[in-house]
Amino acid sequence: MMEQKKKNLDQINKIRKNTNTTRRATVKKIENILYKSFKVLDKGFIRVIDYMGDDSSIVQAARVSYGKGTKKINQDKNLINYLISHRHSTPFEMNEIKFHVKLPIFVARQWIRHRTANVNEYSARYSILDSEFYIPNKKNMQAQSKSNNQGREQQLNDIESKQYLGIIKKNSKHAFSDYRELLNEDDGGKTLDKNKNGVARELARMVLPLNAYTEWYWKIDLHNLMHFLSLRFDYHAQYEIRVYAEVMLDILKKWVPLTYEAFISHRLENISLSKHGIEFIKNLIHGKKNNKIKISKREEDELKKKFGII
Ligand SMILES: Cc1cc2nc3c(=O)[nH]c(=O)nc-3n(C[C@H](O)[C@H](O)[C@H](O)COP(=O)(O)OP(=O)(O)OC[C@H]3O[C@@H](n4cnc5c(N)ncnc54)[C@H](O)[C@@H]3O)c2cc1C
16 A cells, blocks of 8 residues: 555656646646645545636636736736625636545545536446545544534543544454455455455445545536535534645635635625524614514524624
8 A cells, every 4th residue: 555655656746747838827826736635634635636727717707808807916806806796606617626536435425415526436346445444533533512413512532532433443444354355355466265256346345434535536617616615614514524625725725816815705704694684783783682583593693603792
């Protein structure tokens, strides 16, 4: 496995030495990181394989211009802000980015729900999966949340988290050993029992657990990437997918800095208020009582949190 990792790294270093000339828009900060792997979780990564367009491509598309778009960065900035704040999506669909991601299967199941991307996954019918499993950090071993059925909260004590981590490790090891037995091959590809055939890869993989790692190429346009990030960078999203979104958000900042700024301001850090939510805030501002407002406890808590009201 170490050998494979070294081979992968050699290939990345080799490809990073190539440069091509082009008339197309390039972004220096993305060129600097192109093909590089950014570590995510214990054994996962994300890297940019290709991209199309920059901030000015969005302006060009919005204006359907012949040249480079507008003249000044401030004009580009204002236009991009306007487009994002008014939910004009199509100019952002003109830019695209392609990632190579290595991620646990249970994260991939959440990720694949985003239907607006193009995906090509590593084939466990064709190839044998490496013995790589996601094992959470001790600090991420948390108990079920009492207020949110879809989340976790309180950190476990050392004894409990050690015990559960032991179960996860044992289960992963056991599953991988069964996988090898079904394939009738050891880690190095040697036959385990010459009198047996083993089962096909497409069947043997059934015994692998959800924390086994898979890999895919994932290509998406900028509009849908921002949609993905607004859902998966959010604190409601599971930690294990949020950490990928965190790295992608940083890549977004390098790729299209003006769009990134507008996205943070109008999408990630904005507040969406329901009719009752507006009433609730109005009453607060005017010092009126809020006992007649039909606002859900969840919305009330979110509003209080966002406005810093305890
Ligand atoms: C915190 C969180 C918890 C979740 N919990 C669950 C859960 O318990 N169970 C579960 O099943 N899912 C769950 N999901 C997945 C969620 O319901 C969405 O499937 C996922 O976030 C993808 O969102 P999307 O459809 O907007 O994205 P994309 O598939 O990327 O689509 C982007 C947009 O394109 C449009 N679109 C794309 N395809 C179609 C189509 N075929 N028809 C109409 N419009 C389309 C829609 O407007 C959509 O918003 C959860 C997601 C999050 C972030």
